[in-house]
Amino acid sequence: MTDPIRHSKAREAELISDPDDLARQEAFNVLRQxxxxxxxxxxxxxxxxxxxxxxPSHMLHLHRAALEGISSYAGNFRPSAIEIGGSKHQPPPAHMVPEFIEELCDYVNEKWKEKSPLHLASYVMWKLNWIHPFTDGNGRTSRAAAYMILCTKLGYVLPGHRTIPDQIAENKTPYYKALEAADLAWNNGVIDLTAMKALLSSMLAEQLKAVHDDSGIGED
Incomplete structure (x- = not known):
């Protein structure tokens, strides 16, 4: 049985109506982000x-890079309610988004020295999706923000061209399952990022393995 595909459901005027033009702009924005x-x-x-x-400005900046030229709300929080197709989770109402975003930032800042890079990145990946603060581009922004947190906490930009965000984009099913697992735990008042941390850990290993393979180690 195929897992349902999560996607935001919000009404918004299109800035680009031609599918080919939209695809080109999205591809450009991926690189820009x-x-x-x-x-x-x-x-x-x-x-x-x-x-x-x-x-919060960091997340808005990343969202603007991903949606500029595509959405009239690029770099802005959503003005109304939103649904996530393929998910049981109902994001909070629009008026609560800024408060939840501030709480997300507070958690990262308060736990910065205490928690591991993988924990902090996993938290941002999950919590930003849970808040779903944008009309579109929530997934792209959460993955970019989480990767930024991971690299910043480590102290350098990770090497490798098959990055964690790239790997998630190639196969989103494990990512969706990790989000749902964290959502389920939070419904019981618990922050449990076990599945997300395991996913990011395996993808980090794959990213660094690709660097090793590309280096030609083992060749004569």
């Missing part, structure tokens, strides 16, 4: 900077 992640990490880990603080 990743470049934005790299620029942010490289800035945040500069020795002269103050200790990193995760802020």
């Amino acid at each position: 990743f470049s934005t992640v790299v620029e942010m990490v490289e800035t945040f880990v500069l020795p002269a900077r103050q200790p990193f603080r995760f802020r």
